[in-house]
Amino acid sequence: xxxxxxxxxxxxxxxxxxxxxxxxxxxxxxxxxxxxxxxxxxxxxxxxxxxxxxxxxxxxxxxxxxxxxxxxxxxxxxxxxxxxxxxxxxxxxxxxxxxxxxxxxxxxxxxxxxxxxxxxxxxxxxxxxxxxxxxxxxxxxxxxxxxxxxxxxxxxxxxxxxxxxxxxxxxxxxxxxxxxxxxxxxxxxxxxxxxxxxxxxxxxxxxxxxxxxxxxxxxxxxxxxxxxxxxxxxxxxxxxxxxxxxxxxxxxxxxxxxxxxxxxxxxxx
Numbered sequence: 001x002x003x004x005x006x007x008x009x010x011x012x013x014x015x016x017x018x019x020x021x022x023x024x025x026x027x028x029x030x031x032x033x034x035x036x037x038x039x040x041x042x043x044x045x046x047x048x049x050x051x052x053x054x055x056x057x058x059x060x061x062x063x064x065x066x067x068x069x070x071x072x073x074x075x076x077x078x079x080x081x082x083x084x085x086x087x088x089x090x091x092x093x094x095x096x097x098x099x100x101x102x103x104x105x106x107x108x109x110x111x112x113x114x115x116x117x118x119x120x121x122x123x124x125x126x127x128x129x130x131x132x133x134x135x136x137x138x139x140x141x142x143x144x145x146x147x148x149x150x151x152x153x154x155x156x157x158x159x160x161x162x163x164x165x166x167x168x169x170x171x172x173x174x175x176x177x178x179x180x181x182x183x184x185x186x187x188x189x190x191x192x193x194x195x196x197x198x199x200x201x202x203x204x205x206x207x208x209x210x211x212x213x214x215x216x217x218x219x220x221x222x223x224x225x226x227x228x229x230x231x232x233x234x235x236x237x238x239x240x241x242x243x244x245x246x247x248x249x250x251x252x253x254x255x256x257x258x259x260x261x262x263x264x265x266x267x268x269x
Contacts, residue, residue, distance in 0.1 A: 023199050030045065042073070046074070084267035110263045120202070152210045220252065
């Protein structure tokens with residue numbers, strides 16, 4: 001059984017956001033067959049995905065003298081596997097000028113994930129929007145509907161959704177660390193979410209509502225369902241990386257910002 005974190009200090013919450021995101025990416029990359037590096041200097045998964053976000057350097061403990069060599073090593077791995085890739089720069093990574101060094105080596109700063117957290121005991125259940133039903137993804141047919149829904153606009157759309165679906169099928173739909181949710185409006189699939197239990201906290205991922213069903217409270221409902229399940233499982237903290245578009249939704253649920261995770265992307269010219 002995982003150790004459940006219960007330190008609510010701002011520093012601890014920022015650490016939890018960074019560590020849950022790293023475990024999420026490493027676990028998916030491992031299932032995809034990616035190359036791993038995990039030592040006292042660098043942590044990455046590269047080669048397991050066609051998506052730059054998921055071929056990722058997730059931790060770096062470097063000094064100024066070693067930073068450029070580490071960036072070169074990550075680029076060599078991306079080129080060897082013929083995949084685009086990324087560095088996810090959280091507050092625990094060093095040196096402080098890593099972002100500038102990455103840009104100098106051809107990476108593009110594609111924006112930040114807003115690292116947010118909430119204490120689960122503060123949650124107040126929501127009333128579901130009329131016609132919305134939320135259920136766990138438990139069968140291959142459920143997963144196919146989840147993938148088709150995610151593919152209508154999340155990230156790299158069908159390309160990313162299909163890869164994610166393959167990974168979740170490989171991991172198994174009853175995996176202890178993963179739970180996936182599908183929202184149906186009047187019987188039609190319209191929204192998705194995933195719960196990842198890692199680093200002692202409950203991470204929320206792949207929250208998506210199809211464009212034609214937005215602004216009805218469906219995204220909030222799809223976020224709340226896994227949060228309540230995590231609380232019932234004994235977890236005390238939930239974390240997520242919000243987009244600018246989703247931040248206000250999460251704030252209304254009680255999430256607060258504790259850090260930024262800079263996304264630096266690379267692909268062969």
